[in-house]
Amino acid sequence: MTVNSADEFGEWVSPHLGAMGLLATRLVGSAEGDDLVQDALTRAWRKREQFDAARGTPRAWLLAIVADRARRSWRRPRPPVPPTRKELVSGPDGLRVDVERAIAALPARMRLAVECVYVVDLTIAETAQVMGISDGTVKSTLSHARDRLRLMLEES
Amino acid sequence: MVDIDRALRETGARLRAEQRSPRVDLAAATSAGGRRPKGRTAILVGVVVVLVAGLVALVGDRAQTPTHARVYVVPTTEPTGTSHAPVAQGALVDLVGNAPNIEIDHIGKYSWTSPVVLATPPIEFSAGYHVNGDAQISDFKARPVTVPRGFTVRVSFNVLGFTVLGVRGHPTLKLTMSAQQRPGVVTGFIQPCVGVQQHGSPRPPYAAGNVFALRGVIHLQPVHSGEKEILPTARVGRQHVDQNTPYRFVLPAGRYVIAFNYTRSLEPINGVNIKVLPGATIHENVGGNCK
Numbered sequence: 001m002t003v004n005s006a007d008e009f010g011e012w013v014s015p016h017l018g019a020m021g022l023l024a025t026r027l028v029g030s031a032e033g034d035d036l037v038q039d040a041l042t043r044a045w046r047k048r049e050q051f052d053a054a055r056g057t058p059r060a061w062l063l064a065i066v067a068d069r070a071r072r073s074w075r076r077p078r079p080p081v082p083p084t085r086k087e088l089v090s091g092p093d094g095l096r097v098d099v100e101r102a103i104a105a106l107p108a109r110m111r112l113a114v115e116c117v118y119v120v121d122l123t124i125a126e127t128a129q130v131m132g133i134s135d136g137t138v139k140s141t142l143s144h145a146r147d148r149l150r151l152m153l154e155e156s
Numbered sequence: 157m158v159d160i161d162r163a164l165r166e167t168g169a170r171l172r173a174e175q176r177s178p179r180v181d182l183a184a185a186t187s188a189g190g191r192r193p194k195g196r197t198a199i200l201v202g203v204v205v206v207l208v209a210g211l212v213a214l215v216g217d218r219a220q221t222p223t224h225a226r227v228y229v230v231p232t233t234e235p236t237g238t239s240h241a242p243v244a245q246g247a248l249v250d251l252v253g254n255a256p257n258i259e260i261d262h263i264g265k266y267s268w269t270s271p272v273v274l275a276t277p278p279i280e281f282s283a284g285y286h287v288n289g290d291a292q293i294s295d296f297k298a299r300p301v302t303v304p305r306g307f308t309v310r311v312s313f314n315v316l317g318f319t320v321l322g323v324r325g326h327p328t329l330k331l332t333m334s335a336q337q338r339p340g341v342v343t344g345f346i347q348p349c350v351g352v353q354q355h356g357s358p359r360p361p362y363a364a365g366n367v368f369a370l371r372g373v374i375h376l377q378p379v380h381s382g383e384k385e386i387l388p389t390a391r392v393g394r395q396h397v398d399q400n401t402p403y404r405f406v407l408p409a410g411r412y413v414i415a416f417n418y419t420r421s422l423e424p425i426n427g428v429n430i431k432v433l434p435g436a437t438i439h440e441n442v443g444g445n446c447k
Contacts, residue, residue, distance in 0.1 A: 006182070006186035009185075010186075013182070017177055017178055018178075020178065021175060021176070021177060022171065022172065022175045024178065025175065026171070033178060034179045034180060035286060038178075038180045038181065038185060038286050041182065041185035042185040045185050045186045099163045099164060099166075114164065118167065118168035119167070119168040120168075146160045146161065146164075
């Protein structure tokens with residue numbers, strides 16, 4: 001990585017601040033999201049020499065730091081409240097799904113995969129880089145997550 | 157059977173549309189970090205820093221035991237990073253107290269008033285903070301206050317405890333505040349209602365009509381046939397444009413819906429979500445769906 005000055009670093013991370021903010025907000029909540037991004041940026045600056053373009057995109061590298069800081073942070077989200085039937089099912093023609101609450105109830109690994117792919121709109125390959133696992137494992141984790149969400153929503 | 161994949165994609169799209177840019181301080185990120193020494197040097201330096209910091213903290217704790225809360229007197233000169241812009245009519249550029257550092261050197265109450273005075277009340281006010289170093293902060297409050305010449309921002313917080321950082325001095329509280337931001341521009345045309353076009357045929361002229369800028373976002377309301385779009389009602393601008401004439405709104409940063417109709421009616425028929433960023437120009441054509 002050839003980012004040496006603070007200005008270059010700013011230009012390098014700016015296109016990805018939105019995705020970093022979105023993932024941080026989803027993982028630790030809106031009140032703490034900005035602080036988490038700030039923390040991740042400080043770490044990214046310190047570790048910038050470790051970025052290897054051959055191993056992944058800048059976006060995936062920065063989001064991996066966000067996910068890592070969220071895991072380590074004391075700013076953990078409150079335990080998700082299981083969605084009630086009233087919240088999950090309403091409307092005249094069947095299901096109106098409160099998917100956000102259901103996602104929050106997933107185990108951490110499944111949740112991170114879902115957030116990366118569906119919310120932050122990362123590719124499978126980028127999600128694999130963020131999570132530090134293989135593409136295949138991302139796909140299977142997503143599959144399990146979808147099964148669990150379907151079960152959760154249909155049972156309620 | 158719930159279509160989970162579709163539900164997830166729709167939820168993701170909605171969350172992305174609602175997301176605002178994070179309020180971060182890149183200068184703080186790059187000044188707090190720097191290059192770290194590697195290998196054994198890093199370990200040695202780390203051990204020394206921990207030992208020195210611990211020793212200083214032990215000594216410092218005795219010296220800093222509070223006897224009473226005192227108000228921190230901020231220097232009358234403006235903190236580093238405070239930026240100015242002329243306050244005039246209309247949408248403005250004005251950052252109040254852009255990332256000043258407040259040194260934490262005692263336990264107790266701190267208060268700080270921005271030296272920048274706004275002529276008009278802030279239309280948007282926000283504040284955040286980030287502690288550089290080890291300090292426990294509580295009851296952080298930031299609010300606009302009236303002063304003789306206008307409006308400013310007052311910050312107060314309590315420091316419950318902190319550790320002296322050895323050679324680096326005291327921890328600092330870095331503030332990020334904005335009271336009024338640079339406006340952004342949104343412009344575009346009304347797409348005509350023309351149906352399917354023949355390949356190679358000339359582009360039809362852009363349509364005339366009314367264009368509306370509404371503060372907020374479109375909400376989806378479930379109905380029997382699917383979902384109905386509900387436009388926000390807070391109207392911040394309206395323009396009538398002629399054929400082949402662009403509309404143009406200058407708006408404070410934020411989320412808006414650009415809505416339109418093909419007549420001079422004051423009721424918009426459809427719209428699109430946009431996000432106005434400070435200083436940026438967005439091109440967004442509306443219409444074309446023949447509703």
